[in-house]
Amino acid sequence: MSGETDLNALIAQMRPMLDPVPYVFCTFASKSMAELAGFEPIGLFAETEGLTALLPAERARELGFAEAEWFRRITLTVHSSLEAVGLTAAVATVLADKGIPANVVAAYFHDHVFVPEEHADDALTVLRHLADST
Secondary structure, eight states, X not given: OOSBOOHHHHHHHOOOEEEEXXXXXXXXXXXXXXXXXXXXXXXXXXXXXXXEEEEEHHHHHHTTOTTSOOEEEEEEOSOBOTTOOSHHHHHHHHHHHTXXXXXXXXXXXXXXXXXXXXXXXXXHHHHHHHHHTO
16 A cells, blocks of 8 residues: 555645635435535545535535535645554644644545634644644
């Protein structure tokens, strides 16, 4: 498997980048992945209770989620291995210490941290400080 596995290297090289687009976590009990594809999801996950879709906020509004909380995505640009141990814990811990909720999604190349929009700038600062101090 490709990607970095050393925790210190992952943290030092993670270079967090804030996506300017706000996203909404939506859930659908009766829609399929194919039905949601046209709404530009950046993530879909099937759970027992229904399908979770991470949608751009504007697209989520079209589906009735006008009042849903907005999240911002911070991408850790280091190519982390899916077998790496500790990166999610390290990121979640420093954000938790500052009272910032974090929803982490690990994809093949990068980890993505979704934080409430009002905490995005603070979260980015905290994660950059973590990387710079490693």
